Amino acid sequence: MTEERTPERLTLRRAEVPADAGPARGVHKIFVGMAAGVGKTYRALNELRERLERGEDALIGVLETHGRAGTIEAAQGLPLFPRRDVVHGSVTLTELDVDGLLARRPFVVLVDELAHTNAPGSPRDKRWQDVNVLLDAGIHVLSTMNVQHLESLNDTVARLTGVRVRERVPDRVLSEADELVLIDLTPDDLRARLRAGKVYGPEKIEQALGNFFTGANLTALREIVLRQVANVVELGAPDGQPGVQEIVVVAVTAEETAARLIRRGGQLAARLHADLHVVSVRPTRLSRPQSQLLDTFRAITHALGGQFEVLTPAGSVAQTLIRYVEAVHATQVVMGETSRSRWAEFLSGDIIKTVLRDTKNVDVYVITRE
Template identity: 45%
Template sequence: MKRGKHKIFIGMAPGVGKTYRMLEEGHQLRQEGIDVVIGLLETHNRQETAQKAAGLEIVPRKQITYAGVVLTEMDTDAIIARQPQLALIDELAHTNVPGSEREKRYQDVEAILDAGIDVYSTVNIQHLESLNDLIARITGVVVRERIPDRFLEEADEVVVVDVTPETLEERLKEGRIYALDKVDQSLQHFFQRRNLIALRELALREVADNVEEEALEAEADRPNENAPYCSILERVLVCVSTYPNALQLVRRGARIAGYMRAPFYCLFVDDPDRFLTRAEGLHVETCERLCKELGGEFIRVSRSDKARAIADVARTYHITQIIIGQSQRSRWELLLRGSLTHQLLRSLKNIDIHIIATDKANEKYTSTAHW
């Protein structure tokens, strides 16, 4: 049986309108003749959400008795038996009542997708497994209900439902997210402005990362290998040499990458026609150690053509920013061989090149240093 398609509506926090947007699209598809049902809806007593669900068929929940209390959960078997074309399922990260067939709601969704039924679902960014520690540092809240990252990566479509932190605060104060008696507490804790700004950026960036990965996969399948690739995310490459200013370049590259919220890489091109001195070798190792300490990835390649090596690495890693040091060659050498900068500009398109001035007071190895 052909697996169903999965569309996820993701937001930075409760109240951004994920469920409302999902229901809205469900109504539109129903008007187009698609068989749509609500598999699970959590309104949290929000009138606008409840009103938006009116007119859509709801699959009744099943009752489960736990510790002498009757609770309800989504009836996955009933949804599969009903065989709609599309099921709308709220709160993907929900943990089911003990005794349920599956522990997590996302596992129920997998079963529904395997049955050939399309699913629209909702989730907040703080429920993503890989972000759990970061979310705890940002908000002070340890999120217990989480979904694996692969679930987002495997989705056929991910949509960010986005509002400004100011809009979300207004909704909260108006009682449109939680009861009015919980507003002040929420504003002082999870819904602090700084938290919302950080969560919003995480949500937008997570989807951007997914789009970038899909673009990379599509690029690998393209028949025209010479077609340019346009990256939507910044990636910084620092080209280090045996000159002392290489450490300065690494630090500058890390700062630029930090400003851009971008990954950064350090590249050393080793000339196979000459050996490094002991001092030069130790210097390269120091650059590598500093790069890794600053969260970068160190790349070392052996190639006599430095410009070609840098260009190849830039294409492989989809670099958008290259940082190099000021040339140490004499004017005669530049006239005879050309500058590295000009060679890179000729071979690379749509990549910014930053040239960092050399600190003359610290120059060493002038006659032997190389890229």
């Protein structure tokens, strides 16, 4: 059985390395697509085979075939590095053996499914973190991922498809990649592959076609991945630097809905090539759940390449926020609709109205709570 090669679009981004730099970092090449089944792993395996034929020391570090006949056939005969066993309770799981690869030091290694979460007890939580260790050691990496796993797109994908993706990759992983290969397939072609049993087993086909793999969902995801790769390439272009440095400030409170604000701010910052600042004015009393939420927001902000700060109030919340906006010379402010009662707003003042009134040369975005 021979699996057809999918249409693809290749984009290259290479960073210049100073002559006096230390050991060269490995080249990271990511095969990215709109959904499972478009042929990312198949294409990466073909490249690994081509590299072997050129005489390069190339091997598979992690391969997830999901039982797909075309992927299994493409991997036949390729050297496979043993995985590391991780014992978790009564279950033994296997993960990428980073230490083994560092000792073996191949020229290039294939690491499938970049967004994967490692088994509990692993040295690092995420597979993309393992890949960074290999790259820092000078090992080149071929990896794969779907666009819906990008951190900043989490809310957008959930809104469009009704599916909340749990395993996420920081946007900087994609933007810092040396090469991107977009594996592009039309929604109709992907649904045809699904019906033919090339993506999932027979028992999952109808459910997948009626849920995640609807024509509307795939069309939206395809548009997202095309735009995302275009944005990354534009950011890497030598003449793509903006004349004025944009700075986006996202103001959040310790509420669960704030995660969506941060991601929206991250998308805005990416489009404007801007610095991202996420701030929260510390309440008088911070409960344990609120403290945990702020830790989560800090992690999301860092994943989006921004910085997170908890501000000590000096005057009202609005005044504290305005001073911060002025201090960092913000050009954009993202805020959410208030969850406070009208009586509380009457007593303390409307924060949004105050920020709108007392800031100059700043665009203020107010995001609805729904």
